[in-house]
Amino acid sequence: xxxxxxxxxxxxxxxxxxxxxxxxxxxxxxxxxxxxxxxxxxxxxxxxxxxxxxxxxxxxxxxxxxxxxxxxxxxxxxxxxxxxxxxxxxxxxxxxxxxxxxxxxxxxxxxxxxxxxxxxxxxxxxxxxxxxxxxxxxxxxxxxxxxxxxxxxxxxxxxxxxxxxxxxxxxxxxxxxxxxxxxxxxxxxxxxxxxxxxxxxxxxxxxxxxxxxxxxxxxxxxxxxxxxxxxxxxxxxx
Amino acid sequence: xxxxxxxxxxxxxxxxxxxxxxxxxxxxxxxxxxxxxxxxxxxxxxxxxxxxxxxxxxxxxxxxxxxxxxxxxxxxxxxxxxxxxxxxxxxxxxxxxxxxxxxxxxxxxxxxxxxxxxxxxxxxxxxxxxxxxxxxxxxxxxxxxxxxxxxxxxxxxxxxxxxxxxxxxxxxxxxxxxxxxxxxxxxxxxxxxxxxxxxxxxxxxxxxxxxxxxxxxxxxxxxxxxxxxxxxxxxxxx
DNA sequence: GAGTGGTCTAGACCACGCA
DNA sequence: GCGTGGTCTAGACCACTCT
Numbered sequence: 001x002x003x004x005x006x007x008x009x010x011x012x013x014x015x016x017x018x019x020x021x022x023x024x025x026x027x028x029x030x031x032x033x034x035x036x037x038x039x040x041x042x043x044x045x046x047x048x049x050x051x052x053x054x055x056x057x058x059x060x061x062x063x064x065x066x067x068x069x070x071x072x073x074x075x076x077x078x079x080x081x082x083x084x085x086x087x088x089x090x091x092x093x094x095x096x097x098x099x100x101x102x103x104x105x106x107x108x109x110x111x112x113x114x115x116x117x118x119x120x121x122x123x124x125x126x127x128x129x130x131x132x133x134x135x136x137x138x139x140x141x142x143x144x145x146x147x148x149x150x151x152x153x154x155x156x157x158x159x160x161x162x163x164x165x166x167x168x169x170x171x172x173x174x175x176x177x178x179x180x181x182x183x184x185x186x187x188x189x190x191x192x193x194x195x196x197x198x199x200x201x202x203x204x205x206x207x208x209x210x211x212x213x214x215x216x217x218x219x220x221x222x223x224x225x226x227x228x229x230x231x232x233x234x235x236x237x238x
Numbered sequence: 239x240x241x242x243x244x245x246x247x248x249x250x251x252x253x254x255x256x257x258x259x260x261x262x263x264x265x266x267x268x269x270x271x272x273x274x275x276x277x278x279x280x281x282x283x284x285x286x287x288x289x290x291x292x293x294x295x296x297x298x299x300x301x302x303x304x305x306x307x308x309x310x311x312x313x314x315x316x317x318x319x320x321x322x323x324x325x326x327x328x329x330x331x332x333x334x335x336x337x338x339x340x341x342x343x344x345x346x347x348x349x350x351x352x353x354x355x356x357x358x359x360x361x362x363x364x365x366x367x368x369x370x371x372x373x374x375x376x377x378x379x380x381x382x383x384x385x386x387x388x389x390x391x392x393x394x395x396x397x398x399x400x401x402x403x404x405x406x407x408x409x410x411x412x413x414x415x416x417x418x419x420x421x422x423x424x425x426x427x428x429x430x431x432x433x434x435x436x437x438x439x440x441x442x443x444x445x446x447x448x449x450x451x452x453x454x455x456x457x458x459x460x461x462x463x464x465x466x467x468x469x470x471x472x473x474x475x476x
Numbered sequence: 477g478a479g480t481g482g483t484c485t486a487g488a489c490c491a492c493g494c495a
Numbered sequence: 496g497c498g499t500g501g502t503c504t505a506g507a508c509c510a511c512t513c514t
Contacts, residue, residue, distance in 0.1 A: 307500075485508105
């Protein structure tokens with residue numbers, strides 16, 4: 001996967017450092033090079049370097065300590081789904097598999113969709129897909145994605161088995177995720193969810209509804225997610 | 239409550255704007271003054287103003303749009319507990335009450351505490367308290383707080399009925415919350431939790447364990463929280 | 477005292493929205 | 496074309512940690 005040359009410099013540095021952390025070049029508890037060293041190494045000024053480090057803090061990879069340095073965080077033991085980075089990148093090196101239950105298809109939006117929709121989005125219909133995510137062979141969460149059917153040529157014929165949705169959007173459509181909001185509930189699994197997640201109906205599952213904003217104005221997409229937290233916790237930083 | 243004059247300027251501006259939003263000076267969908275206007279009004283430069291706005295984005299009060307401006311977010315309908323701002327400030331103007339179930343008391347740390355503790359923290363013992371939070375008279379979540387018993391004179395004799403923990407730490411001990419991490423599960427309510435939250439045992443509740451870091455190095459505190467999400471969702475931005 | 481991150485200034489150029 | 500936020504430079508001073 002090729003990076004865009006138009007990627008901002010702070011983002012480029014973020015990706016480099018993140019990769020080094022995930023691959024173990026810097027280990028838990030290590031200090032990253034100081035901000036001034038990073039400036040010199042990559043030919044950037046301090047605000048730019050600091051911007052990159054702030055993103056790493058936000059996504060939970062490091063913490064900073066005045067007078068000391070930037071300290072590498074332990075890789076989370078749970079699923080880092082609460083931050084912006086997307087599901088795939090939040091897992092470190094673990095074995096995440098995706099099974100497509102419903103391939104992307106165009107259908108009308110649900111009448112009572114869980115987020116309010118602008119009229120032009122509602123009219124153009126919805127790209128719908130269902131995916132099951134497995135870690136180490138065990139089903140962990142079930143994800144329904146809803147995208148506005150606007151300017152996404154050939155989207156329904158793409159494969160998502162081995163590719164994250166966020167990457168596909170970035171590489172093929174220059175759509176970057178910039179933020180979003182989410183709501184969480186603890187609910188009882190119904191028959192269908194229980195079957196997907198290999199649980200008993202009535203057992204508690206975590207339900208997440210998210211609206212995900214992008215750099216394309218007016219283009220947000222949505223995800224409804226059911227997670228079996230009996231073995232893996234969800235994880236987040238703040 | 240008096241603000242410290244030592245508060246950074248970006249933080250001062252953040253508090254001013256946040257207050258205006260929560261009090262309705264700027265309403266949902268309104269544009270904040272542009273960054274350049276804010277610079278002029280408050281005598282700051284753009285990076286400082288941008289820092290303040292970035293914090294508002296992080297805490298879900300505004301979103302920014304290139305070429306347009308900073309747009310005020312709807313005040314969340316759920317409980318904004320997933321961000322750093324602390325429970326109290328995340329609720330807007332709603333009627334949040336706190337009932338102290340166990341007043342702060344010093345006891346040893348649990349042998350199998352949910353986060354690893356440095357030895358000197360473990361030795362000095364733990365300040366323990368239990369609180370029940372009610373919204374509009376209904377119990378919403380039950381919160382156990384664990385603080386290291388280090389340099390917190392007279393802490394156990396303070397009252398927390400009408401005062402947030404974060405404010406107390408800041409005003410009386412100059413301790414600022416800088417970040418933290420959290421884990422989430424959906425679990426079945428046990429007898430005690432169900433009684434506190436006025437639910438049936440076995441109903442799903444959301445369980446949150448958090449480690450909260452501060453500007454005092456080595457000083458983190460902890461919270462274990464059970465939330466009834468049957469009527470109110472938890473809410474967060476990313 | 478030397479080095480670190482935290483805050484802040486004073487500019488610059490760009491891409492995007494809106495009219 | 497103008498104003499907006501997004502990115503970036505090149506400095507400065509401070510508080511803190513470590514030795």
